[in-house]
Amino acid sequence: MSTVTQTAVQKPPKSGKAQSPADPKRIVIGAVSLVLVGWFIGNGFLALAYYPEWFAFGVPVLDKIIQALLAMVLGIGGAVLFFYCMNVFVQGLPGRLGQFLMPYAWILPGYFTIGLLLLYPTIQTVNYSFANEDSTAYVAPFYKNFQEVLSSDEFIRTIGNNVLWLLIVPATTVVIGLLVAVLADRLAPKGEAVSKSLMFMPMAISFVGASTIWGFIYDYQSGDTQIGLLNAIVTSFGGEAQSWLTIDRFALNSMLLMVIVVWLQVGYAMVLLSTAIKGVPDDTLEAARIDGATEVKIFFQIVIPQMKGTIITVFVTVFIMVMKIFDIVYVMTNGNFKTNVIANLFFQELFVQRNAGKASAIVVILLVAVIPVLIYQVRHFKREESER
Amino acid sequence: MSKADTEYKRSWVSIIVMTVLCIIWLIPTVGLLVTSFRNIDLINSSGWWTGLLGPFTAENYAGVFAKTDMGTSFINSIAVAVPATIIPITLAAFAAYAFTFLEFKGRDFLFVSIVAVMVVPIQVALQPMLDMLGPRGINISGQYLAVWLLHAGFGMPLAIYTLRNYMTTLPRSIIESAKVDGASHFQTFWRLVFPMSTPAIAGFAILQFLWVWNDLLIAMMFLKPQNATVIVSLSSIMGTQGQGWELLTAGAFISMLVPMLIFFSMQRFFVRGMTSGAVKG
Numbered sequence: 001m002s003t004v005t006q007t008a009v010q011k012p013p014k015s016g017k018a019q020s021p022a023d024p025k026r027i028v029i030g031a032v033s034l035v036l037v038g039w040f041i042g043n044g045f046l047a048l049a050y051y052p053e054w055f056a057f058g059v060p061v062l063d064k065i066i067q068a069l070l071a072m073v074l075g076i077g078g079a080v081l082f083f084y085c086m087n088v089f090v091q092g093l094p095g096r097l098g099q100f101l102m103p104y105a106w107i108l109p110g111y112f113t114i115g116l117l118l119l120y121p122t123i124q125t126v127n128y129s130f131a132n133e134d135s136t137a138y139v140a141p142f143y144k145n146f147q148e149v150l151s152s153d154e155f156i157r158t159i160g161n162n163v164l165w166l167l168i169v170p171a172t173t174v175v176i177g178l179l180v181a182v183l184a185d186r187l188a189p190k191g192e193a194v195s196k197s198l199m200f201m202p203m204a205i206s207f208v209g210a211s212t213i214w215g216f217i218y219d220y221q222s223g224d225t226q227i228g229l230l231n232a233i234v235t236s237f238g239g240e241a242q243s244w245l246t247i248d249r250f251a252l253n254s255m256l257l258m259v260i261v262v263w264l265q266v267g268y269a270m271v272l273l274s275t276a277i278k279g280v281p282d283d284t285l286e287a288a289r290i291d292g293a294t295e296v297k298i299f300f301q302i303v304i305p306q307m308k309g310t311i312i313t314v315f316v317t318v319f320i321m322v323m324k325i326f327d328i329v330y331v332m333t334n335g336n337f338k339t340n341v342i343a344n345l346f347f348q349e350l351f352v353q354r355n356a357g358k359a360s361a362i363v364v365i366l367l368v369a370v371i372p373v374l375i376y377q378v379r380h381f382k383r384e385e386s387e388r
Numbered sequence: 389m390s391k392a393d394t395e396y397k398r399s400w401v402s403i404i405v406m407t408v409l410c411i412i413w414l415i416p417t418v419g420l421l422v423t424s425f426r427n428i429d430l431i432n433s434s435g436w437w438t439g440l441l442g443p444f445t446a447e448n449y450a451g452v453f454a455k456t457d458m459g460t461s462f463i464n465s466i467a468v469a470v471p472a473t474i475i476p477i478t479l480a481a482f483a484a485y486a487f488t489f490l491e492f493k494g495r496d497f498l499f500v501s502i503v504a505v506m507v508v509p510i511q512v513a514l515q516p517m518l519d520m521l522g523p524r525g526i527n528i529s530g531q532y533l534a535v536w537l538l539h540a541g542f543g544m545p546l547a548i549y550t551l552r553n554y555m556t557t558l559p560r561s562i563i564e565s566a567k568v569d570g571a572s573h574f575q576t577f578w579r580l581v582f583p584m585s586t587p588a589i590a591g592f593a594i595l596q597f598l599w600v601w602n603d604l605l606i607a608m609m610f611l612k613p614q615n616a617t618v619i620v621s622l623s624s625i626m627g628t629q630g631q632g633w634e635l636l637t638a639g640a641f642i643s644m645l646v647p648m649l650i651f652f653s654m655q656r657f658f659v660r661g662m663t664s665g666a667v668k669g
Contacts, residue, residue, distance in 0.1 A: 049531035061463050067532060068467035075475035075536075080578075083482055087574040102573065103492035110483035110548055111498070113476070117513060117541025118505050124516035135519065180409060183402035191403070197655065198410045201417075203662070204651035205644055206602030208619050212626065212640040213416045216423065216436075216633065227435050227633075229419060263413065271659055324509040327604045331623050343511055347605075356515055363511045374507045381503045 022094040030089025037085055041078035045071070079109065122367070129360035133353075145361035155362070158340045161254055165325060165341065169258050169265075170318040174311060176262065177269025182299070184270070185277050196274065200267035207264070207327030214260045215332060218244045248338040257328050257339060265321070269314045276307035312380075320373060324366070342366050424448055424637035431633050448638035458639055460614070461621040465646070468532055468607065468617055469600040472539035473593050479540075480547030480592075481585065485577045487548070488555040489563055499552070506545045513542075514609060521610065530612035538606050543596045550661070554588030555581060591661030594654055598647055618643040 047054060048067055055070060056063040086105045090098045128135045130142045139145060149155050180199055184192045202210065219228030220243040226232050231241040245253045280303050288298045304311075326343035333339045335348065342362060349359035422436045425444040452458045486492070487499055517538060522529040528537075558581065566576045607617045616624075622643045625636050651658060 045533055046526070046528070049528040049533035052531070060460065064463045064467040068471050071471040071532070071536060072474050075471060076478050079475075079478040079482070084574060087572060091572065100492075103486045103490040103495070106486035106490065106573075107483040107498065110479045110544055113479060113541045113544050114502075114505060117517070117538060118508065118545070121513035121516035121520070122508060124519075125512050128515060135515075180406070183406050183409075186399050186402040187406060191406070195406045195410050199413050200655075200659075201648075201651060202413070204598060204647040204658075205417075206604070206619050206647070208604050208623050208626070209602070209640050209644050212622065212636055213420045215626070216419055216637070217416055225433055225435075227431065229415070229435070229437070232435050232437075263416070266413075268662060272663055275663065320507055324511060326511075330604070331626050343509075343605075346511055350515060360515055363509070363515075366509055367512050370507055370509060374504050377507050378500055378504055381500065 023092040026088055026092025028092075030085055030087075030092055033085040034082070034089055037078065037082050041074055041082065044074045044078070048074075082109065125360045125367075126364055128356055129364045131357050131360075133355040133357050135356045135360075139357060145357045146365075149358055149361045149365070154340065155345065157338060158335075158342055158345045161251070161338070161340060162323070162325075162342050164251055164254060165258060165322050166319060168255070169261050169322045170315050172258075172262050173265045173269050173318050174273075174315050176266045177273050177314065178311070180266065180270045181274040181277055184274060196267075196270065199270055202264045203267045205264065207260075208331055210260050210264055211328050211331045214256075214263075218256060220244060245333055245339075246337045251338070253333065253337050254339045257332055260328055260332075261322065261325065265318055269318070272310055272314050273307065276310035277303065280306045316373065316377065316380075320370075323370060323373075420637050420640060423633060424641050426634075428632060428634040431637075448634040449642070452635050452638045452642065456625055456635060456639065457613075457616065457621050458618065458642055461616050461618045462642060464532075464611070464615050465601055465617040465619070465643075468535050468539075468611070468615075469597055471532075472536045472543075472600045473597040475536060476540040476543045476547050476596065477551075477589055477593060480544055480551055481582055481589070482577065483548045484551035484555055484585075485573075485581055487552045488558075489576075489581070490573070502545045502548055506549060510542050510605075514605075518609065529610055530615065532611075532615060534610040535600075535606055538610060539596070539600050539603075542606075543599070547592055547596070550592045551585060551588050554585055558584055587657070587660060590654070590657040593661075594650060594658045595661040597650065601647060 048071060052063070052067065055066055057066075083106070090102050090105055092098070093101065129145055131138050141147075180196075184196050187195065205213070216227075217229045219226075220231055220241060221227060226235055226241050228244075230244060235241050244256055247253050284302055284306075285298060288302055293301075324343050325341055326347065329335055329339055329341050329344045330347065335341070335344045343366075346359050346362045346366075349355055349362060353359075419436050422439060423431055425446065425448070426436065426439050427443070427445050427447070430439055430443075487495065518529065519525055521527075521534045521537070528534045562580060562584075563576060566580055571579070601617070602619060603617075604619050604623060607620045608623070611617065611620065618639075622636075622639050625639050
C-alpha cells in the first residue's frame with residue numbers, strides 16, 4: 001500500500017493518467033455540454049440587457065434587484081458549470097494531451113476576459129489614434145492627431161499639471177503616512193487602533209464624495225458671510241475671502257485639489273508602512289541605542305533602510321493612481337482655471353469635442369508614459385518572486 | 389527594565405501630534421455631516437461650526453429623495469456593484485489555482501503579463517469599448533451588463549494576482565494528499581482550495597466592491613440615466629445650477645453610507661485586501 005502511494009506521489013503524471021486512453025464518451029459529452037453552457041450563459045446575459053422586461057414585474061426596485069440576482073446566478077453558476085464541463089472534456093482526452101491542456105483550460109476564461117476588455121481595446125486605441133474623429137478612416141499623415149495634440153498649448157499645460165501632481169502627491173502621501181505610522185506606533189494599543197482607523201476611513205470615500213466634502217471647505221460666497229471653512233479661517237485672521245479654486249497663481253488651485261487626494265490616500269500609506277515598522281526587529285534598535293545613537297539617527301539609518309521595499313511599493317501605487325487622476329478634477333473644476341489633467345483632457349476630447357482620434361492619441365501618450373512604471377513593476381515582481 | 393520597555397513606546401509628543409492630526413482628518417467629514425442635518429437657511433447664513441449643537445433637521449434627506457434620483461440610484465449602485473464584484477472572483481479563482489498548483493509551459497510569462505496589465509490605465513480601453521458595447525457593436529451600452537463586463541475585465545488582473553499570491557501560502561501537502569486520494573483538480577479546487585482562500589477572496593471582494601461603488605468614469609460613460617449610480621447622481625447634483633448645499637451634503641452622505649458600513653464592519657479584510665498589492669489600472 002505504502003509503495004503504491006509513494007510512486008503516485010513521486011511521478012503522478014506518468015504512472016497515473018499518462019497511460020489513460022482517450023474516452024470518446026467523455027469527450028463528446030464534455031464538448032457538447034461546454035457549447036450548451038457557453039451558449040446559455042452568453043444568451044442569458046444578453047437577454048438581461050436586450051429584454052429586461054422579460055425579467056420584470058413592474059416594480060422598478062424589485063426588478064433591478066432581480067436583474068442583479070439573475071446575473072450573479074448566471075455568472076457564478078455558469079462559471080462553475082462551465083469549468084466542470086471543461087474538466088469532463090479534458091479528462092476524456094488521452095492522458096498526456098489532457099494533462100497538457102488542463103492548465104490552459106483553467107486560465108482561459110480569466111484570460112479571455114482580460115484579452116477582450118483590456119488587451120484588445122488597448123491595441124484598438126493605438127489603432128484609433130491614427131484615425132479620424134469617428135474612427136472611420138485613417139488620417140493623413142498618420143501622425144496628424146499626435147501632431148495636433150502635442151502642439152496644443154492646453155496639452156502642454158495639462159502635461160505640466162500631471163507632472164506637478166506626480167511630483168507632489170506620492171511623496172507627500174508617503175511622508176505623512178510614515179509620520180503617522182511612526183507616531184501611532186508610540187501610542188497605547190487602544191489609541192493606536194482608534195487613530196489609525198480614523199485616518200484610514202477616507203479610503204472608503206469616493207473621489208466624488210471627497211470632492212463634495214472639500215468643496216464645502218473651499219467654498220466662496222460673494223457676500224460677507226463665508227460658510228467655507230478655509231475662508232472663515234482666513235477672514236478671522238483679518239484676511240480677504242478668496243475664490244480658492246480659481247486662483248492659478250503658483251498652481252494654488254491644483255494644489256488644493258491635491259490636498260484632497262493626499263487626505264484620501266494617507267490612510268493606505270499609513271497602514272502598509274505601519275506593518276513594515278512593526279517588522280523592524282527590536283534587537284537592532286536596542287543595539288543602536290546601547291551604542292548611544294539618537295532616536296532620529298536610529299530612524300533614518302536603521303528603520304528607514306529596513307522598510308525601503310514597502311516605501312517604494314506605496315510610492316509606486318500612489319504614483320500609478322495619480323497618473324490617471326480624473327474624478328476630482330472633473331467634478332471640482334472640470335479642468336478650468338488651468339487645472340486640467342490628462343485623463344480629463346481625454347474625456348473632454350471624446351465627449352465635448354467628439355474627436356475619438358485625438359482622444360485616443362492622448363491616452364496613447366499616457367500609455368507610453370506608463371511603460372517605464374510597468375517595466376519597473378514587472379522587475380520588482382520578479383525580484384520578489386525569486387526571494388520567495 | 390521590562391516595564392520601562394513597554395512604557396517607553398508611548399510619548400507625549402506622539403499623543404499630541406496624533407490627536408491634532410486625527411482632528412484635522414475628521415473635520416472635513418464632520419463638517420459635511422453636520423451641514424447635511426441643518427436647515428438650508430442656516431447653511432447659507434452661517435458656517436457649520438456654529439451649528440454643531442443643532443438645531444438639526446432631516447428635511448435635506450427627505451428633499452434628496454423627493455427632488456433627485458438618489459433613491460433609484462441607490463438601488464442601481466447595488467445592482468451594479470454586487471455582480472461586478474462576485475463574477476470576476478469566480479473566474480479569477482480558477483485561474484489562480486492553475487497558476488499556483490499546475491505546471492505548464494509559459495506559466496511564468498503569462499503571470500508576469502498579469503502584473504504588467506495591472507498598471508495599464510483603464511482610459512486606454514474606454515473608447516474601443518464604447519464602440520464594441522455600443523450601437524456599432526453588440527448594443528448593450530446603457531445596461532447594467534456593460535458595466536458588469538467592464539468591471540469584471542478591469543478587476544480581473546488584480547483578482548488573479550491577489551488570489552494566486554494567497555494560494556501559494558496554502559500548505560502544499562494538503563493538495564498533494566487530495567491528489568493521492570484520487571480527487572480531480574476540479575474537486576480539489578472546489579472542496580479545498582476555494583474554501584481555504586476565503587480571507588483573500590474577502591479582501592479582494594471588499595476592494596472591488598468599493599471600486600465599483602465609488603467609480604464615476606465607467607458608470608458615467610456606460611449607464612443610461614435611469615440606471616445611473618449614486619456617484620453619478622451625486623456628480624450631477626454638484627454640476628446642477630441652483631441646487632444648493634442642502635441636497636448635495638445629504639446626497640453625499642447617502643452615497644457614502646454603504647462604503648462606511650463596509651469599512652467599519654469589515655476593516656480587517658479591507659486592510660488585508662489593501663496590503664496584498666492594490667495596484668489597479
